[in-house]
Amino acid sequence: MFTIFIVTSAFLVLLTVAPLLPSDHWMVRAWEFPRLQIAGLLILNLVAMGALYHQNLMYMALLISVNLAALAYQIHWILPYTPLVPVMVKKIKSADPKRSIKIINANVLMTNHDAPKLIKLVEQEQPHILVTLESNQWWQDALKPLHEAYPYRVNYPLENLYGMHVFSRLPLSQITTAERVEKGVPSVHCVALLESGEQVKCHFVHPAPPSPTENEEATERDIELLGLAKEIAKYDGEGSLPVIVSGDLNDVAWSPTTQAFLRISGLCDPRIGRGAFNTFHAQHRLARWPLDHVFHSDDFELVNLSRLPEIGSDHFPLLTEICLK
Template identity: 70%
Template structure:
């Protein structure tokens, strides 16, 4: 039994400390994702040791201490994304609807054919902006029923899992699409013009993840995210526009890259102090983490934030409504 707990504790130590290695390889960076699951495994390990060896804890005391240290380390990363932490974005008390913007961001899963589920959610919640990721020409055609309500659109259909579409109820200007870091991995940048005349600079991203089937390293994803962060930071000033960033970033909220993105850009995450809002994987409740994000500048307060019902994709849609102060 002692050998069993030594092995389990050693494995938990390995996957906890692996992200500290100076490597961008997916076998290292992937362990930044399941911190919630690792916390659960550590707790099980501690409970089993406490239950099975309660009569003779002495020889196992060192293992218990090691596991408690691992638990504290993992909780330190995910704690801001629990309701126990302090919020960084205040709830809006304003009733001014003309200064609100509502966004649905969703990775539709290119092979998914349940477009009617997404259309029903859009008709129910009526966001100002709908951002679809992994959307190809089939999805572009399937979402045509939304065209009357969303006359302003940006289409970038691709069959490589990185197509993007933007549907808007409000006018868009200064629209640019770019494959900034990787060929075939685009992003959309534009200004959204609210009905009260105010403008918001918007960036929509879907960088490739570090994985054995995509990029072996996280380098390209990190370059795209941190490059945009520096671009946003360089434009900050008294006359700068409010900023909104959204998309499937293929990075979890608590990773060092996402934390660096927020620190460099000066943007805020409305999930802090409210929850993780795990949007992936929709079919496996035991393997979920927050891959879909919305960040914004300090110009906004939060009206609502919610994870919507499944649409046949491996991602849940994320619905956010914010108020421009």
């Protein structure tokens, strides 16, 4: 029994320290994602040791200490995404609808053809902006029923899982599309005009993840995210526009890269102090983490933040409504 606990503890500690290795390889960086799951396994391991083993107490105490240290390290990363810490973005008591913007961020999964689910959800929630990711020409055609309600659109259909579409009820200007870091991996940048007449700078992004089927390393993703963060940091100053960044970042909220993105850009994460709002994987309850994000400048307060029902994709849509202070 003691040998079993040594093996399980060594395995969980290895998963905990793996992201600390000086490597961008997906086999290292992937373990930044399941911190919630690893923390849960560490708790189960500690409970099992306490319940099932009562010999060699000195060695067991050492093993328990190692597990507790690993658990504390995992909690250090995920604690901000629980209600146990103060919120970063205050909730507004009475929002002015003309100064509010509601965004649905939806990774539709290119091979998913259940477009009516998404259309029904959009008609129900009435967002100002819908951002679809992994949307190809099939999805562009399937979402034509939304055109009348969303006359301002940006189409970037691709067949490589990185197509992107923006549907907006708000007028859009200064629209640019770019494949900033990788060919075939676009982002969309524009200015949205609120009903109040105020402008908001919007960035919609979907960098490729580190994985055995995509990029072997996280380098390209990190370059795109941190490059955007540095660009946003230059906006700061009198007369600068409020900023929103939305998309599937293929990175979890608690990763060092996302934390560096927030620190450099100066943007806020409305999930901090509220919850993780895990959007992936929609079909696997025990393997979920927050991949879809909406960050914003300190000009906003929160109206609503919620994970929406599934739409046949491997991602849940994320709804964020914020209002200018």
